[in-house]
Amino acid sequence: MTEQQQAGGPEQTETPQPDVVPEQVEESRPVVLEQTETPQPPVTPERTEVPPVPDAAPAVVPGAVPVVAADALSLVSPDVPPLVPPAPPKNDRRVLRAVLRWTAAVVVFAAVGAGTAYGITGMERTDVPGLQTESDGRWDYPTLTKPPLPSGSPGPFAEENKAGSHYADLRALVLPAPKGASEDKALRGSDGWLPTKDFLAQFTGKERVDALRQNLKDNGLRHIAARGWTTADGTRTRVYLLQFDTAAVVDELFSGDVAPYSSPGYSLRGAGDFAADQDFPSAARVEKIPYSVYAESKPYGSEQVRQAYLSAGDVLAMVVQSRKGAAKAVPFQQTVILQSQLLS
Numbered sequence: 001m002t003e004q005q006q007a008g009g010p011e012q013t014e015t016p017q018p019d020v021v022p023e024q025v026e027e028s029r030p031v032v033l034e035q036t037e038t039p040q041p042p043v044t045p046e047r048t049e050v051p052p053v054p055d056a057a058p059a060v061v062p063g064a065v066p067v068v069a070a071d072a073l074s075l076v077s078p079d080v081p082p083l084v085p086p087a088p089p090k091n092d093r094r095v096l097r098a099v100l101r102w103t104a105a106v107v108v109f110a111a112v113g114a115g116t117a118y119g120i121t122g123m124e125r126t127d128v129p130g131l132q133t134e135s136d137g138r139w140d141y142p143t144l145t146k147p148p149l150p151s152g153s154p155g156p157f158a159e160e161n162k163a164g165s166h167y168a169d170l171r172a173l174v175l176p177a178p179k180g181a182s183e184d185k186a187l188r189g190s191d192g193w194l195p196t197k198d199f200l201a202q203f204t205g206k207e208r209v210d211a212l213r214q215n216l217k218d219n220g221l222r223h224i225a226a227r228g229w230t231t232a233d234g235t236r237t238r239v240y241l242l243q244f245d246t247a248a249v250v251d252e253l254f255s256g257d258v259a260p261y262s263s264p265g266y267s268l269r270g271a272g273d274f275a276a277d278q279d280f281p282s283a284a285r286v287e288k289i290p291y292s293v294y295a296e297s298k299p300y301g302s303e304q305v306r307q308a309y310l311s312a313g314d315v316l317a318m319v320v321q322s323r324k325g326a327a328k329a330v331p332f333q334q335t336v337i338l339q340s341q342l343l344s
Helices: 003-008 091-121 196-200 206-218 247-258 329-343
Strands: 223-230 236-243 274-276 291-296 303-312 315-324
Touching: 196 206, 196 223, 206 247, 236 329, 247 303, 247 315, 291 329, 303 329, 315 329
Parallel strands: none
Antiparallel strands: 223 236, 236 315, 274 291, 291 303, 303 315
16 A cells, blocks of 8 residues: 555545456347446346257156247246146047957957868868858768678778678669669669669660670679669769679779770760760779779760779679760769779
């Protein structure tokens, strides 16, 4: 201090203040200068701009106060209660439950449907309710049962049966008529045995018929069992079983002039030329029973004839079907296969 200042007492003078250069602040925040002596009225803060809302909403922290968008409120004031986000619609859970229920239902129905399809494809057509009628033309045959063998007698293809003999009653081995068919009782003969002359009457050409008669006699024909019927569509069926002493005799007749591959050795009455039936399913062949199948070739007369020969042990079988217009293939194949199974 100087002497003047000491003698005159303290004199209040303004202390020179350095020039205050306000710092550059963001435009959004007001600058308040400190006052050393003169009190200043309270400064009301200017409106603060809210930064734009980012595209991705921030994660919601439990208990945090929700942030209000700038365009929702022009000024954040403590008098304004905080906004609470609306509760999710009550029916959201209902919709979710409904979706889950339908998804489960679809899965269940898919599984059940697959199981049902598998079950149906693994069943016979006649086992499915509502599908008893055969759409492919098959006939409804009764349940087939082989007749019992005499006690101690082997089957025709047993290893110990060297002659290939059928010891069961031959008349019980003839295929029965399908349901609804009218049976031809004339083919039953006397006591179920058909006379040889009635069998020979099915063929034409005197010389060929005489040769067949002699052939049957020379090879020791024992007897003939037969059955015939006519179905509602006019198809006439005839089945003949000719029994000989041994399978060797039948094999010779079958592979000789009776059943050549290309056409039958003896012509049927009322039929024209025959050719091998190439459409007969080879997969349907019964083991150890060879067959020859034929179909009348075009042009045929008022009806078509189909014919088959089977060689089954000591039995030579002949199956004939005829129908006005055309003889259907499916019932013919069905008849041949079932008769083969009865003789097996």
